[in-house]
Amino acid sequence: GQQLNQSPQSMFIQEGEDVSMNCTSSSIFNTWLWYKQEPGEGPVLLIALYKAGELTSNGRLTAQFGITRKDSFLNISASIPSDVGIYFCAGQPRLSGNTPLVFGKGTRLSVIA
Amino acid sequence: NAGVTQTPKFRILKIGQSMTLQCTQDMNHNYMYWYRQDPGMGLKLIYYSVGAGITDKGEVPNGYNVSRSTTEDFPLRLELAAPSQTSVYFCASSGQGRFNQPQHFGDGTRLSIL
Numbered sequence: 693g694q695q696l697n698q699s700p701q702s703m704f705i706q707e708g709e710d711v712s713m714n715c716t717s718s719s720i721f722n723t724w725l726w727y728k729q730e731p732g733e734g735p736v737l738l739i740a741l742y743k744a745g746e747l748t749s750n751g752r753l754t755a756q757f758g759i760t761r762k763d764s765f766l767n768i769s770a771s772i773p774s775d776v777g778i779y780f781c782a783g784q785p786r787l788s789g790n791t792p793l794v795f796g797k798g799t800r801l802s803v804i805a
Numbered sequence: 806n807a808g809v810t811q812t813p814k815f816r817i818l819k820i821g822q823s824m825t826l827q828c829t830q831d832m833n834h835n836y837m838y839w840y841r842q843d844p845g846m847g848l849k850l851i852y853y854s855v856g857a858g859i860t861d862k863g864e865v866p867n868g869y870n871v872s873r874s875t876t877e878d879f880p881l882r883l884e885l886a887a888p889s890q891t892s893v894y895f896c897a898s899s900g901q902g903r904f905n906q907p908q909h910f911g912d913g914t915r916l917s918i919l
Contacts, residue, residue: 723905734809734895734910735848742905780847784905792838792863792904797847 698781698796706804711768713799715781723784724757724764725793730777738779739766761786773803807831811896811911818886818918826881826914828896836899837879838863838908839871841892848895854879886918 698715705711715724723742727735739748741757741764748755754767764783768775781796812827830837835856840848850863854873868890870882879898883890893915897908 725907732912734897734912736910737907740907782908784903790903792850792853793908795848 696781696783696794696796698799700799701797702800702802704802704804705771707771707773709771711771711775711801712765713779713801714763714765715783715796716763717783717785718762720761720786721764721783722761722786723793724755725782726753726755726764726766727780727782728777729780729798735780768801771801771803773805776801776803809896809898809909809911811894811914813914814912815915816917818883818916820886820888820918822886823882823884824886824916826883826894826896826916828879828881828911829877830879830896830898830909831877832898832900832909833876834898834900834909835876836904836906836908837873838897838899839869839879839881840895840897841865841890842895842913843892851881851894883916888918890916891918892916 725740726738729735739750739755744761745759746757752769778798778800780798782793809830838853839851849865852871854860860871893913895910895913897910899906899908
């Protein structure tokens with residue numbers, strides 16, 4: 693099946709720092725979604741991207757749909773303690789037709805106050 | 806707004822027991838999904854449904870069964886619980902049309918098999 697490579701696996705950063713994480717694949721994707729999961733809860737949608745090159749912001753979060761359609765990145769500016777959690781990318785592969793989203797394995801973010 | 810509701814939140818089973826994990830959504834979504842998340846890992850798709858009466862296997866369906874008799878409900882059944890099924894189970898739903906619509910997740914059921 694289609695695979696998404698999400699990196700880094702984990703990050704430890706100081707409060708106030710900017711964060712960048714990405715998701716890549718060897719296949720072309722039609723859709724990229726970014727989710728955040730906090731301890732004891734289900735994933736919550738942060739940003740959805742549907743067009744190559746699309747750049748979308750949600751507060752301090754910015755995500756882009758790569759021009760090649762094979763990658764996406766998520767940036768968090770001026771991190772705060774409540775940014776702690778696991779960030780998942782998800783996408784729909786183009787060649788597989790109308791099939792469920794594929795999820796990355798997540799980036800675990802820790803913020804040191 | 807309830808969204809996706811999962812019950813129970815926690816459960817401990819003995820090996821060989823059976824149980825049903827309940828999932829209901831009030832958003833009139835046609836598409837529903839079951840995932841499992843093992844510690845430190847991502848989400849693995851167990852089963853999904855594109856509407857009442859229609860279900861399909863995902864990546865890891867062995868040991869599980871599902872049914873979809875109504876739009877709102879998508880229960881997941883474990884017939885003979887095994888230690889390998891210890892995990893956190895998430896139900897999700899998405900709007901009709903295509904699978905690329907954002908999925909809305911419940912808060913999960915934490916299941917331990919001893």
